[in-house]
Structure formats: structure tokens, C-alpha cells
Amino acid sequence: MNETTSDPTFHVNRIKGSLRELRDHLRDDIQVVKEPKAQALFETSAEVLGGLMKAFDDYGEKKEEAWR
Secondary structure: OOOOOOOHHHHHHHHHHHHHHHHHHHHHHHHHOOOHHHHHHHHHHHHHHHHHHHHHHHHHHOOOHHHO
């Protein structure tokens, strides 16, 4: 499959991968950046992305009523 496919599973998985990559980058940078407010911003952002990843998982697994 490629970027032009209409299969939503392909796009869901691709976006989840991008979200995971960004979340992991943010968490890695928490160890590098020493300013507490930036660390809090990065951790909060990582948590939000984790929530988005869960929403994409729920869509893929049809767990929520809205996705059925």
C-alpha cells in the first residue's frame, strides 16, 4: 500500500507511528533540557500525544461506540 490508498488502516498506522516518534522525542528531550518549565511542556505534550495514540488505537480496534 502507499500514501494514495483509500484504506484508512494504512493512514491510521502511519499517523500513529508519527505520533509515537514525536512522543518519544519529547520524552528523550526531557533528559537533555534542564529548564523545568520546558521539561513540563515536553512531558505534557508527550501525554497529549499518548492520548491521541489511544484514540487511534480505539478507532483501529473499534473499541468505542463512535468507531463501530
